[in-house]
Amino acid sequence: MNIYLDNAATTAIDSEVLNAMMPYLYRYYGNPSSNHSLGRKVHEAIETSRKTIADILNVFPEEIFFTSGATEANNWAITSSLDAYRIKHIITSPIEHKSILETYTEHFYKNKIKLSFVNLDKKGNVNLGHLTKLLSENPRSLVSLMHVNNEIGNITNLEEVSEIAKTYRAVVHSDTVQSLGKIQLNLGTNGVDFAVGSAHKIHGPKGIGFLFARKRTTLNTLLHGGGQERGYRGGTENVASIVGFAKALEIADQNIEKNKKHLAFLKERLIGSLLKLGLDDFEFNGESDSLTNSLPNILNARFPSLPDNKLLLNILDEQGIQVSSGSACLNLSKGGSHVISSLYPKSDGENVRFSFSKYNSLFEIDTTARAIARAFRSEKRKIVVNELSYVHA
Template sequence: MEIYCDNAATTAVDPEVVKAILPYLTSNYGNPSSSHWAGRKVKEAIASSRQTIAGLLGADTNEIFFVSGATEANNLALSGAINAYEISHVITSKIEHKAVLQTLAVYEKAGDIEISFVKLDDFGNVDLKHLENLLKANPQTLISLMHGNNEIGNITDIAAIGVLAKQYNAIFHTDTTQTIGKLPFNLKEINIDFLVGSAHKFHGPKGAGFIYINKKHKIKPYIIGGGQENGQRGGTENVIGIVGLAKALELSYRSKEVVQTHLAKLKKHFISSLDDLTIGGITFNGESRSVHKSLNNIVSVAFPCLSSGNLVSKLDNLGIAVSGGSACSNLGSGGSHVISAIYKNPDKEIVRFSFSKFNTIEELDFIVKAIISIYQKDRIEEAKDYVQTFNLAS
C-alpha cells in the first residue's frame, strides 16, 4: 500500500488540470509570440490565465507575471527590490525558506545589505512588537516574511505586517507558496508589494509559478531577451504550466471550503490518534497542533529517536511518503534550520506529515498503526541488544 503524505513538498496534479492542459500539448502548440493564428490562440490562453489568477487574488492583470516557480519569484522580488530601491536593510526571520535566506545571504556577504532577524516566540510566531522596533530603527527597509511556514505550518498575520510596512514606509515581500489556493487573498485590501506562488503546491504542474508585483513598483528583469511578460521575464512562456496553474488555482478556490473542512478533519483525527499512542515523548512543533494558527494540511511531529535507523526511512520502506527534518544524533548532521531556530536542543526526530484533498482517514489510521509497529519492533531489538551486551559483560 502506497500512501503519500508529503503534499507540502508537491501535490498530485488534479485530473481536471490534466484535461485543461492536454490541448496545449497537442493541437494548440503555437508560439505565443508568433503573430499568426496558431500563436494568437495560445497568447489568448495566457491572457485568460493571467486574468483568472488576478481575479482570484484581487489583483490587476498587469501585476501578475509568470515564472518557473516560487524560488525564481522570491529571487526576483528580493533582488529586484534591493537593486531598484538601493535597499540597505532587510528584516526577515530564521525560519524562512532557503530561497529567501540564501538569496539575502549573498547580498549580505557582498556588503550590500544588513540583515535583522525578527524575534520568534517559543512556537515560531513573529514578534510584531520587535518587528515594529526594527522598522523604527531602520529606514529604507525591505521586509521578507512568509505567510505559511512550509515545515511547521504556522500562519503569520501578513495583514498586520502590511499595516506596519505602510506606516514605516517599508517594502513588504511575502512568500505565500504554502497558502495560495488554501487561504483567501484580496490584494486590493492588504498592503503587500511582492507575493509569490507555485502551481505544484495546489495540484498544478511543476515548473510553473507567478509573482505579484504591486503596480507602483518597477523592477528590472534578470532574464532578458524577447520582451515576454511585459518585459519582466524574457523567454517563450511555459504555456502548459501557465494554463495548468490558472486551472489549478480556479479549482482550489471553487472547492476551498470543502477541502479545508476535509483537511481540518484529517488533522484533528491524526493528532488525536498520535495523542493516544503509548510511545511517550511525542510533541508537536510550532503551532502545527492547532487548526486555527497553522495550516490544516501540515502536522510537524517530534518523535523519540529510534535505537536504530530513523522513522522517515522505515515509513518509506512501508510505502508511506513523509518528510523529515531529523535532529537525532544518530542521524548525522543536517536537519531542519526551522526547528533549530525554535528549539535549541531538538533531541528528537522531526517528521512532517502534509495532507491533500486526496488523503483519507483510513490512510492516516494505517500510518498510525505503522508507527506503533515500528516502535514496538525497535523496543524488542533494543532489549535484545541490551541482553546481548549484558551477557557479554558477564
C-alpha cells in the same frame, strides 16, 4: 501500498488540470509571440489564465508575472526591491524558505546589505513588537516574511505586518506558496508589495509560478531578449503549464472550504492517534498541532530516537508511506531542517512532517498511525529483550 503524505513538497496533478493542459501540448502549439491565428490563440490562453489568477487573488492581471517557479519569483522580487529602492536593510526571520535566506545572505556578503532577524516566540510566531522596533530603527527597509511556513504550518498575519511596515515606508515581500489555494489569500487588500505562488503545490504542473508585483512597485527586468511578460522576462512562455496553473487555482478556490474541512479532519485524527501512543519525549513542532494557527494540511512532530540510528522516515518509506523530515530543498543540500534547529536548538529525536492533500483518506491516516505504533513497539521490545539477555548473561 502507497500513502503519500508529503504534499507540502509537491502534489499529484489533478486530472482536470491535465485535461486543460493537453490541447496546448499537441494541438495549439503556436508561439504566443507569433502574429498569426495560432499564435494569437495561444497568447489569448496566457492572458485568460493571467486574468483567472488575478481575479481569484483580487489583483490586476498586469500585476501577475509568470515565472519558472516560486524560487525564481522570490529572487526576482528581492533583487528588484533592493536595486530599485536602494534599500540597505532587510528584515526577515530565520525560518524562511532557503530561496529567501540564501538570497539575503548573498546580498549581505556581496553588497554589504544590513540583515536583521525578527524575534520569534517558542512556537515560531513573529514578534510584532520586535518588528516595530527594528523598523523604527531602520525605516525604509525590506520586510520579508512568509505567509505560511512550509515545515510547521504557522500562519503569519500579513495585514498586521503590512500595516506596521507601511508606517515606516517599508517594502513588504511574502512567500505565499503554501497558503495559495488552501486558505483565503486576498493580495488586493493585505498590503504586501510582492508575493509569489507555485502551481505544483496545488495539484498543478511543476516548473511554473508567478510573481505578484503591485502596480506602485518598481520591477527590474529579469531576462533580456524578448518582449514576453511585458518586457520584464524574455523567453517563450510555458503555455500549457500556465493554463494548468490557472485551472489548478480555480479548482482549489472553488473547493477551499470543503478542502479545509477535510484536511483539518485528517490532521485532527493523526494528532489524536499520535498522542494516544504515549511516547516519551514526543511533541508537536511550532503551531502545527493547532487547527487555527497553522495550515490544516501540515503537521510536524518530534519523535524519540530509535535505537541503532534507525529513522522513522525510512521505516515508513519501506512500508510505502512517504513523509518528510522537512523542506524538499533541504534534502538536496544534505542538511537538517534550519526551521526546527532555529526553534529547538537543543532538541533530540527525529522530526517528521506529515502534509496532506484532498486525495488523502482517513484509512491512510489510520494506517500511518498504526505503522508508527508498530515501529516504536517493535523497537521497545528489542530493547527489553536485549536488557534481559544482558542480565541473564
